[in-house]
Amino acid sequence: MSDRILLAHGSGGTLAHRLVEERFVKPLLNPVLSKLDDAAVVDFAGRLAFTTDSYVVNPIFFPGGDIGRLAICGTTNDLAMSGARPVYLSLSFIIEEGFLLTDIDRIISSIRETTEEAEVKIVTGDTKVVDRGSADKVYINTAGIGVVPEGVSLSGRNAQPGDKVLLSGPIGDHGIAVMSKREGLDFSTKVESDCAPLCEMVAAMIAASPKIHCLRDPTRGGLATTLNELASQSNVRIVIEEERIPVRDEVLAACEMLGFDPLYVANEGKLVALVPASDAERVLAAMRKSKYGKEAVLIGEVKEGSSRVVMKTSLGTSRLIDMLTGDLLPRIC
């Protein structure tokens, strides 16, 4: 049993201290985290962005990522969507008794790599252990703090008629990668999750135009749900063109097989930007130059109207795109 998590690892006692010091703090070491006080204390001045997400993805390891990479990308991306540069993260584990210590190490190693890529530091954390059957392997929460640069003001409420709708790349990769692994499906071309930190691309976009109105990452509920959120928050009509929305062939094939609409499938490394028409080309160019935006495209426009999303289909008709209803893909993130 010594290679597995025991209830005593969550007790606050000696085993818990050893677990935290050897398997969490050592690999993620930085001067703030190593103090091991009840709270991290750091200097901060300016406009602060603050967000949180819990990650319950099943399975915890999937093509293109794992729950650790997801927990860093998801939260740093939420910060980036407010225009912030992510700076500090908290990291909290809920672990099921019996979980393999080597899987903890694998997750922490992935977390370390992703924090280095996103240039963010984990400065505080927590570990809880629950009895066998009271969780499914491991759940992770990350909360994040970022700095919003002077002059940047992004919100889902800022969309204006005339704005162009930009999408950073093909949709549906994450949802299909997780579902195919969960269901044991085998496609001729393997679909990998797009799970990636978008903060570097967002910084380049803001440098290209500080006038960007809204950014949002289409995670749970997919592109359709995200566009509906923005249309509703800003009380505008968003019109997108089906032909312009990139979907990989293998994702489309999987969606057809599984009965999914790629518009509703989750992404973890994509963003939607609503940008004044005058700056759209410049922002699109900045996206295409960055690592995770090479396939960025313009997919539509914001119009006068109230809280709806309309798609011009490849047949030339118009279709109302609703928010996701029901539970298409539980535990996708």
Place this chain on the structure above:
Amino acid sequence: MSDRILLAHGSGGTLAHRLVEERFVKPLLNPVLSKLDDAAVVDFAGRLAFTTDSYVVNPIFFPGGDIGRLAICGTTNDLAMSGARPVYLSLSFIIEEGFLLTDIDRIISSIRETTEEAEVKIVTGDTKVVDRGSADKVYINTAGIGVVPEGVSLSGRNAQPGDKVLLSGPIGDHGIAVMSKREGLDFSTKVESDCAPLCEMVAAMIAASPKIHCLRDPTRGGLATTLNELASQSNVRIVIEEERIPVRDEVLAACEMLGFDPLYVANEGKLVALVPASDAERVLAAMRKSKYGKEAVLIGEVKEGSSRVVMKTSLGTSRLIDMLTGDLLPRIC
């Protein structure tokens, strides 16, 4: 089934939006939270304290509190232990499919009351739903941000020989309250959890003496584990006197029946302070004047020596007090 949580409540779609807007945002409403962007944006200047905890307590409702009150107290107390005034919290739920919506309301109502008492705002949040059997009812994560006043520098590393050890009240109440409820035990006098926000007391203590060296709340692992952490971080010997440590009669009786040592039983509304001898009386007086410190006492002293805790027993002998080993009380917080 409409009175229970469905998987679709975690999908990011319409049901998820309705759950969040009606049952979370409306009762907890403030101008930042109501924006519903991916991250909350607020102004901040100064030294920032940041902490996180996940709460997996079983049962979720117990005498003297519930998982909601615990999630606010635990995290604001961790901030307070760094000398910070808690300001902003995040709130993230992992909910098991089938959980009663009325229990969500009950928890949120308790969260609202406790945030009002602690004068802290919930500004961002997240909700995940997992399939039945993949969690035990509900788990909550809160992360918190606080402001550390100028000139305050508290750390477990700051203890000095000569410091007095102050304890804010009787120990063991929380652990025994939770265990008695979980095991269905019935004591002639009901034990209630001490679960409480300590930030007001801490502010009064700091006003009485900015020279306090360490504060820590003896939660998981109890007073014995907390004193061991401080002795180890500061590399000092801490000597406490058994006769001075307050334990309620009913807690002592329960501990004897269950085979627990109250020194290792969790508290959720107590703190330990290590304070220079010159200021100890003043700090103690400030504690006794505040709502949750009326029974505060001096229990010992910091001495030269290395990383150990010694207790002078009521029989006149000395006993080495170790950190908790094993899993005395799983899922106590």
